[in-house]
Amino acid sequence: MLLGFLVLIALAAIRLHDLFAVVMLFGVYSLMTAALFMDLDAVDVAFTEAAVGAGVTTVLMLSSLRLTGRWEQRSKHSPLVPLIVVGVTGAALIYGTLDAPLLGDPNAPVHQHVAPRYIEQGAAEVGMPNMVTAVLASYRGYDTFGETVVIFTAGLAVLLLLGIQENPEAKPGRAAIGDQLVLRVVVKMLIPLILLYALYVQFHGDYGAGGGFQAGVIFATGFVLYDLVFGEGNARLVVPPRWLHRLAALGVLIYGGVGLVSLLDGKAFLDYSVLSHDPVHGQHLGVLLVELGVGITVFSVILAIFYALSGRRRVS
């Protein structure tokens, strides 16, 4: 059912030439994907997709549409060749799935390798109920470190390409979407809750769904919302752009620093069990610090990207 809707939205996005509608449809699409992930037991992923796909991506795409224009030109090329290429590739992929394990099959190869250890030993070795956080920050800490660095690098790339311009036309107090009283009142009440919730997600990620990635995005969303509703440049007064470079680097530094500390204490890089006398307690501390580093980096990179795209003036 949900999957059927996804197909419909994808088809509509191909047909439409109004990019504004395409971007909004893509936001709806992301929200539905999040619902689908919920249905497939992936609560942490659903959470992330809802915050990132439906929230941040849509805002960023709309900010760049403002700079590039709303309407797409009709292509002069015939769609025949691409259709054939796509059809052949799709047919090959479908052929490849024909002997794949069915949905929900507990004997599928994917459930046989390392996953049983994560599920059965995770509680004893890392000591936290949320297996996703345990795997993310402890078992696969190297991966996550790499991904944090990728996010940091992407943030740097955007800043190098665009930079954060001071926008002389934007006065604090002038809202990007006009003066909407209802919106202002509602958002004013919501922002503290959003920020509080982000902190909860950050520090409660060991026990329930959540963690540094989600918390960073949600925290940034609070500021993005503030900037959109209460006027361009207002959020900059709260978090100045020059802090963001340093914060992003600080997050990566915390993550790498925890790794170095465990290295200097004679264990492997990112082996948190040396951080405390009790290995499980050390794991807890390590995961908390690492997630904090991830949260800070994600928050500052997302906000820096938003500043860079929304603050740029249109060149015409």
Add this chain to the structure above:
Amino acid sequence: MSGLPGLYNDFIAIFLMMAGFYVVIAQGNLVKKLVGLGLFQTSVFIFYISMGKVAGGHAPILTDGVTLYSNPLPHVLILTAIVVGVATTAVGLALVVRINEAYGSVEEEEIQAKDRAAEQPRVVDDESTDRGSDS
């Protein structure tokens, strides 16, 4: 989804992937191409998460009295991939914005036409080629 054949999710994921692929190769607007790339990306997410599902399993958060959990590993991979995805999409958008500033267009065909015009051997240098826009 229990009543549906077990490969349904895979088929939909492939369809969405091909839809995104089609947008990327067949349509000329760069912002639209990025949306297509997003469709492609999400289809991979759906494929992975479907892979991690265990029939009758619960969300991978330890709960008393539950012994069967879905596989947490694909969740971890996709969770980080989503956030990395938005960061890389933002790099793409930044590039599109810069291209728009340099060429005055985000349509692939117009950009190529301008590039070709700039590469033509300039016999009558001042009149036939118009290179004023990218300085």
